[in-house]
Amino acid sequence: MSSHLAQQHSVPAITSAVQLLSARRLIVKIGSALIADAETGEVRGPWLEMVIEDVVRFFARGQQVIIVTSGAVALGSCRFNYSDRSLRIQEKQTAAAIGQVQLMLSYEKSLKRHGFGLGQVLLTRSDIDDQHRRLNARSTLQQILEVGAVPVVNENDTTATAETCFGDNDRLAAQVAQMVNAEVLILLSNVDGLFTEDPHDNPLARLVTEVRCITPAIEAMAGHSASRHSSGGMVTKLMAARIAMDAGCKMVIANGNKPYPLTAIENGGPSTWFLPRAKDRATRD
């Protein structure tokens, strides 16, 4: 393992810019806390507009982006007077069924402003695990890109049961990255990256800027999520990193709560890069 602990130092701009610019295909994962306003239960429209402008910039220079978005449960649950207790599976399914519509309408409206269509793709665990369904999902994602639309993926929460669900979009995004041989997976979250401890618990925690091997010491840093509708925390982000790195895909965690968060990464803003060894690139067909 070589992890460079830096006291809030940013990754050198050249590193991030090189990694992003050289990627033919990227996956951008957006967490619930970024897309859904916890107070109003509405989509954070102005923020989404900036992310979409970033995404459009990638397409303009010949790159491809697939978005994996959370937020369906967070948006839908605000239509019920659920107390602060966690939602039961049936409530999550109902909330997701309602929230997904609002989520897609917001993406569609923003993409349309830039001349792009939206292709909604809802995946279940078996779409990844079953070879035939996996190839079918990959073909659909590629077809959507070829007709000039942007694939926007989420888990099919409405039909997912406790036994069949993915549970979090960090790992789903990593599986999609492996499926379509993406070179870079970007996890936009509400923190700058992996810290030595949860920075919400310890403000002195230090940002880890680069990880080349996920060791027990790295795993010990990761805790769970404090956000009500988020399901990943840092634990699932490290699981996602393993999936991505095993496929030879680079992964970066950065804070989405910035104007133009993808541009911020490219300009060397704070982030954690997970960099696989060159020989690890093995695609799963």
Ligand SMILES: Nc1ncnc2c1ncn2[C@@H]1O[C@H](COP(=O)(O)OP(=O)(O)O)[C@@H](O)[C@H]1O
């Ligand atoms: N070592 C760590 N470094 C950074 N964040 C951590 C760590 N351990 C736990 N966390 C928590 O993980 C959260 C990010 O995950 P999550 O809440 O699921 O967001 P997202 O919606 O982006 O998936 C952070 O807000 C933080 O509270």
Ligand SMILES: N[C@@H](CCC(=O)OP(=O)(O)O)C(=O)O
């Ligand atoms: N499919 C779920 C994803 C939940 C999830 O992974 O949330 P997060 O940890 O905020 O990315 C939804 O749309 O709410």
